[in-house]
Amino acid sequence: MRRLPGDGNGREPVPPPVQPQLSxxxxxxxxxxxxxxxxxxxxxxxxxxxxxxxxxxxxxxxxxxxxxxxxxxxxxxxxxxxxxxxxxxxxxxxxxxxxxxxxxxxxxxxxxxxxxxxxxxxxESKHPFEVVAGLVDGRKDQPKPKVKANEIVAPAYAAFPLQPSEKEMRAGGIGMQTKTVRxxxxxxxxxxxxxxxxxxxxxxxxxxxxxxxxxxxxxxxxxxxxxxxxxxxxxxxxxxxxxEAKIRKGLQKHVVSGTWPASVPHLSLNPRMKVTGRRSDPIAAWEYLVKCLRDFRQSRYPGASPRQPGRSQWPEPDEIRRLTDRRCDRHARSLSTVRKFPRAAFGLPIVFHFKDEKIGDPYDTILQGRDYERLASPLILRPLACADGAVGLAVVLEGTGVTVLPDSLILRKKEEVDISWPVEAAIEAQEAQELSPLNGIPDVLQAFLKKL
Structure with a gap:
């Protein structure tokens, strides 16, 4: 019996699937x-x-x-x-x-x-992160595993879930295989x-x-x-x-005018939206969006040097210190009187880690819902390819986020579920005046769009 031809690599051919044309x-x-x-x-x-x-x-x-x-x-x-x-x-x-x-x-x-x-x-399979040799107290003879981001593949701030943990790095060592994207x-x-x-x-x-x-x-x-x-x-x-004009025309054509069921994410005929200026390619437009988000969420006062950034301009760190009654000497003075967690607007959960825990600052805590752990971010960031390059698109979905569930947030100790405190996220107009990142805008996501 005559054999069917292979593909030259020893593999038998696979017949294409039958795809009937239905009318x-x-x-x-x-x-x-x-x-x-x-x-x-x-x-x-x-x-x-x-x-x-x-x-x-x-x-x-x-x-x-x-x-x-x-x-x-x-x-x-x-x-x-x-x-x-x-x-x-x-x-x-x-x-x-x-x-x-x-x-x-x-x-x-x-x-x-x-x-x-x-x-x-x-x-193609690509690694957004790799584990390389770092130095211990500057000594080259005692290298330790260190994460290095490959920003050409993906912005590190967006790809952080792919970053190996310290435990994984200790087990895998320098040169370990990290997670990939395609x-x-x-x-x-x-x-x-x-x-x-x-x-x-x-x-x-x-x-x-x-x-x-x-x-x-x-x-x-x-x-x-x-x-x-x-x-x-x-x-x-x-x-x-x-x-932008094409997107708004599409919204008018495809989005109905009416009332959505509660807590169903949806588009609006006139959404909170921003289209950035032209970039050379989609990755460049994406990097710009992610950098703006990173800088906004990590807004800090000037530090002593680039390697020693200043304290956060957001109120959450000082409020966590108040709630846990833990504060190291260098952070003895509170910088914020606002007792809120406004960055919950970007989605939950949020893990707060203080690098000075060993000298008195709070232990790791998690901000989440009282009856749920996860709340998807209502903010969408993505690039759009254009005939002459690419632009970045930022849009806020309605019907979701902490504004829909304003009184259902807790801060809890990461290692002990039973230790928690009820907290709030919604910012009042007067509080927005006190918070530098918001520049007087109580809507956190709208304040971010304005800075794009």
Whole structure:
């Protein structure tokens, strides 16, 4: 029997999957016309996660269909959830009807949207961090493991979850293998849906392509995509000075006017948003966004030297010292009279670590919700590719964040769950005048956008 040809590397060929071209389908008791599109994308920032191991990418199944479906469900809610007049059950029923849900014998709930993913280019594995030799008290004969960031791959401030811990570095030593991301990933999305659902699906696609991404930490810019072509026809991106007007036009077209159910993140027809100036490429635009976020969140008074930064201009450190009744001599005087935790606006949890714990400052504490630990950041940062380079986009989702749950925060001791204090995050107008980073603006996220 004649053997089938291999690929030259000893591997047998794998036949391509059968992909029938559907033009009509029975939904309920009706035969409905279908729309099928083939949309090609390339990732303009690294892909973070998505593999079997937490925080690791999968070189085989780089991008999965269910992941895309989940993104589209989210952005459908963000665009179309306002038409249900705040009725969560009604929104969930409509969502399940379109995107599918767990089926039973009496109530089958298949998705009306079919998604197929083809990986055109699986990309390259890159290390945002590496472990190199550091010095102990300046002595070259006693090196110790030290983390070095590779900013060419990803901004270190955005990629911090990929950074190895001190315990991992002690175990792995100098040169240990750190977690990776994938760059230069290209894929094709084949999507089929009923013609009568075109407006809803196109709204989800537009919002995902504009504000979303693939994988983990998309709200900090990882996994941002660029639409390359639709049905084989190249998509020409806007010029940098046209991007904001195009986004606002898309919001008017795809976002409904109405009332969303409580605590459902969504877009607004007039969002808190900022589009930065043009940069040479998407990575440069991303780096600018992340640097601005880092500088804003870490605002400090001038220090004695660059290696000895001054104390924080935010009120949380002094308030933690008050609550824990721990304070080292060099921080004996409080710099802030505001007894709030305004940086909760960027998402939870937040771990507070004091480098002077051994000489009297507080132990590690965690800011979180009273009845929940995690609260996703309402702030989205990502680059957008343009015909003449790239711009950075910052937008705040409505219906989420600590402003929705203002009285449900606690600060607790990291190692002892039973030791906690109720705290507040919302800033009053007078308090905003006292906090230098806010420059008199009580809305923390709006103050950040103003500094971009």
């Amino acid at each position: 009509r389908r029975v939904i309920g008791s009706q035969m409905v016309p279908l729309v099928t599109q083939i949309r090609s994308y390339e990732l303009i920032t690294p892909l973070f996660g998505g593999g079997v191991e937490p925080g690791e990418t999968d070189p085989v199944t780089v991008i999965r269909g269910p992941e895309i479906r989940g993104q589209l469900r989210f952005w459908w809610r963000a665009c179309r959830g306002g038409r249900f007049n705040g009725d969560l059950a009604a929104m969930k029923e409509a969502e399940d009807e379109l995107w599918g849900a767990a089926s039973t014998e009496r109530k089958p709930m298949p998705s009306q949207v079919e998604i197929m993913i083809s990986i055109e280019q699986s990309g 760059t230069k990933v290209c894929f094709t999305l084949k999507i089929t849906y009923p013609e009568k659902r075109r407006e809803e699906v196109e709204a989800a696609l537009w919002a995902w392509e504009t504000f979303g991404g693939i994988g983990a930490r998309t709200r900090r810019g990882f996994g941002a995509s660029k639409l390359v072509s639709v049905d084989g026809k190249p998509v020409t991106p806007s010029r940098a000075n046209e991007v």
